[in-house]
Every structure is written in C-alpha cells, then in structure tokens.
Amino acid sequence: MPFLSRRQLLKSSLATAGALSSGALLAACSTGTETAARSEPDFELNPHLTDFGILGDRLTQGVMSYGNSAPPPVLVARQGEPFFTRLNNSLPEPTTVHWHGMRLPNAMDGVPFLTQPYVYDGESFDYRFTPPDAGTFWYHPHCNTLTQMSRGLNGVLIVKERDDPGFDADIPLNLRDWRLDREGQFIDLYDLRKSGKAGTFGAVKTANWIESPDYTVPTGGLIRVRVVISDVTRIYRLSCKGATAKVIAVDSHPVPEPFDLDFDSFGPGQRVDLAIPVPQEEGRTIRLINSSSSKPWVVASFTASGENRKRDTREIKPLSANPVQKPDLASAETLELDFTATAEQAPKSGYCGTLGFSFWAINKRAWQGASPDPMAPLMEFKLGNSYVLNIRNRTPHTHPVHLHGLAFQLLQSNKRPIRKLWTDTALVLPDETIQVGLVADNPGDWLLHCHIIEHQKTGMSAYARVI
Numbered sequence: 001m002p003f004l005s006r007r008q009l010l011k012s013s014l015a016t017a018g019a020l021s022s023g024a025l026l027a028a029c030s031t032g033t034e035t036a037a038r039s040e041p042d043f044e045l046n047p048h049l050t051d052f053g054i055l056g057d058r059l060t061q062g063v064m065s066y067g068n069s070a071p072p073p074v075l076v077a078r079q080g081e082p083f084f085t086r087l088n089n090s091l092p093e094p095t096t097v098h099w100h101g102m103r104l105p106n107a108m109d110g111v112p113f114l115t116q117p118y119v120y121d122g123e124s125f126d127y128r129f130t131p132p133d134a135g136t137f138w139y140h141p142h143c144n145t146l147t148q149m150s151r152g153l154n155g156v157l158i159v160k161e162r163d164d165p166g167f168d169a170d171i172p173l174n175l176r177d178w179r180l181d182r183e184g185q186f187i188d189l190y191d192l193r194k195s196g197k198a199g200t201f202g203a204v205k206t207a208n209w210i211e212s213p214d215y216t217v218p219t220g221g222l223i224r225v226r227v228v229i230s231d232v233t234r235i236y237r238l239s240c241k242g243a244t245a246k247v248i249a250v251d252s253h254p255v256p257e258p259f260d261l262d263f264d265s266f267g268p269g270q271r272v273d274l275a276i277p278v279p280q281e282e283g284r285t286i287r288l289i290n291s292s293s294s295k296p297w298v299v300a301s302f303t304a305s306g307e308n309r310k311r312d313t314r315e316i317k318p319l320s321a322n323p324v325q326k327p328d329l330a331s332a333e334t335l336e337l338d339f340t341a342t343a344e345q346a347p348k349s350g351y352c353g354t355l356g357f358s359f360w361a362i363n364k365r366a367w368q369g370a371s372p373d374p375m376a377p378l379m380e381f382k383l384g385n386s387y388v389l390n391i392r393n394r395t396p397h398t399h400p401v402h403l404h405g406l407a408f409q410l411l412q413s414n415k416r417p418i419r420k421l422w423t424d425t426a427l428v429l430p431d432e433t434i435q436v437g438l439v440a441d442n443p444g445d446w447l448l449h450c451h452i453i454e455h456q457k458t459g460m461s462a463y464a465r466v467i
C-alpha cells in the first residue's frame, strides 16, 4: 500500500497549511487557549497490531486496536467541557483519528492532507476540542481507512449531557463485521467487483467484538442502548423483541419526540440511541434484531436481573436538544449534489489506502479522499450563511452520505415521508433525492463522502470549504 515518505510529506503539509482557511486556524487556536492549562490527556489512544479471539480461542492475527487491550476503549467526554486525547501511533504505517459527528475545529478533524499531516509510527498527535453537543459519537482513522477500520480501529465516544437523563444502565453497542475465514484469520478485506456495487460484507457479525452478546440489565429498569454502526459496509434494519424500544436520538441529536423502533434503517457511520423498558420479571430477555439481510440475526440481547426497579415507560422524555443553528430557508442558497457511478478508471495518484480504481463520483468528479494535491473544494460556503443541498442518488445502491464538521437537517425526500432530524449522515436510497438544510457555521475544509468505505475510496468523496 503506497504511503508518502516524510520528505514527500513536508512538501504536501505546506500545501495543507495553505489549504486551511484563516478561520480554521483561528478556531484551532481558540481551542488551544481553552485547554492550555491541561497537559495530561483524558485518554491516550495507542493504535497497534495484536491478536484477538474474535472467534473464541481461534486467535485472529493482525487485529488492530487502540487501547492496551482490545476492543478499542469507550471514550467519555462531557458537553461543553474541554476534551483532550493523545494519539501515539504504534502501527507500522501512518494513521490519524477522525471524530465522527463532532462539530470541532477543522485542525482536529483528522483527515490527512486536508486538515493535518500523517501521524507516523512512533509519532504522537494531540486532539483537543470542546464538544458543543451531547450524544453518541465514534472515532476511527481517515488514513488507509478500509484496512485500518476492517482490522479493528473504530471505537465509541460518548459525550454526556450536562444533566443526567437518569437511565439505570447505559450500554454502547459497536456493530461491525469481520472478513474472517473459519479459522478466524483475515481474508481479502474487499472484492473489487463488489466495491462497484453495494460493497463487500464480512462473514462474522459482532457487537463490541462479540457475536450476539447478552448483557445483564436491571429488572424493570429503563436502559439506554447506544447503537453505533461502525461497519465499513453494512446497512442495518433494526427492531426489538421482548420490549418496545423508543428512539431517543439519531446521529447524536435528540429526536423532538421519541418514537418506536420499527425496522428503521441505519447505515455505516450512523448512531441510534434507544430507551428500552426492561420487563418487570427477572430472567426475561430483550433481543435487538437486524433484518437487513435474508437471514435476520440477534445483534445483542439484554436479560433482566435483580430487584425490580419498577420504572414507568412514561418516564421516557425527549433529551435536551443540542445547540444547532436552524437554517434560514428563505435566504438559503440551493446547491445540487449528484451521486453517480462513473467510468471505471485508475486514479492518477494512489496514496493513503486507495483501492486503485474509480467507480463512483460526486458531481461527475471522482476523488479518493486523500491525496498530496487535494482537488478544489466541491462547494464553498460563506461562513454564517444558510444552504439547502439536494442530495441526488442516481445509482441502484443506497449511500450513507456523511459531512464532517457541520450538522444538517433532513428536510424532505422525493420518495418517502421522512422525519426532519438533525444528522451528519443521510441514508440516501436508490433514485432518491433528499433535501437537507444547514448553517455553515464552522470554518474549514470539511470532507463529504459516502461512508461505505469502498465507495469513498473509489471516488465518492469531495469536500466543502467554509470561509
């Protein structure tokens, strides 16, 4: 896999600094001031190669994890309080950390060549930001992404609300597949023919690196389950048996009125927070089920145990909204984004884990998402202005369309009724046009890409500049 040498990088990092808007640098500086007094990180992430028993005692070799152990740690931050994580790279290749869904200073966004240089083996990088929003987020590399994520580098980040919403248990579920053979060893991480279609799926399906784990939860309690779809390909269609699960947040943002989980679809990169009333009888089990493939399976289950907490389902209330600015639709400029297939071709330059082909494009441009000479931005937003984007999927496959650094609101679809939720990742169906609105309130260069990583890495990537 080709990577830039340090010498090549010196040239490109100057270009990166030039590409950053002065606003982005200002934002980065202000974060530094806020946290200047804090020299000790809240967390250290040490990406490294290890062996791990995903299939029990058949140790999988060449797994990547972030902690001193595996799976990657669940990081916890607090809304409105400085958060500081140090990345110490112990992999034999460069990496970075992207904080998915986080509205943060551009220099902390973790995209090589666009927002920061590579972090090589033996080097460290400090990520400092203050999360404005509470909710469920996640973190992953944006360098050699398909390999590093497929081998294990994707973890959950919880930003706690200022006021405790009062659940009896809080369970993160990191959902992902593994491309393993029966002996538990990695097979080819993708099949190029599938990259030009829905993407390549893994055979071993896990939650928190366990196949169908069962968690003990308080009898009669109210539990919060934070589902994170960290898989590189799979779209989930979730339902719950044994209890009525209420959706209380999607993609970190609380929903105005909790609604029943009813075979709702969530794509790679997306999160859904569920409030689930546990049965009042000890030993009863709740099952979270995925039905997006021909054979549905239990993603995870929860078994009631201990004294009856006798919580009332009417205690499930909307969470406090995050402080997101609503777009002014009357003054908003409308931009068109066409997601299409493209003529198959090899990219001009191949860095940072390119798959060596282009199959996809946004507005007729195919980009691998990371190269020493970034293409011009796909669109420029004026800082503080409102925009409407018509995201048009002209392909026969569903695409989870992710925008870094900014939250946007789903407005309408030409195919189906949709909830006007706030998000960072819109799941756009074949032949669907989803209209979204946003305020460009965060300066910098923000990546826009499909979160099916094979699509991202074969052309379905671009970036927006807020200046």
Ligand SMILES: [Cu+2]
Pocket: 398, 399, 400, 450, 451, 452, 455, 456, 460
């Ligand atoms: Cu896609």
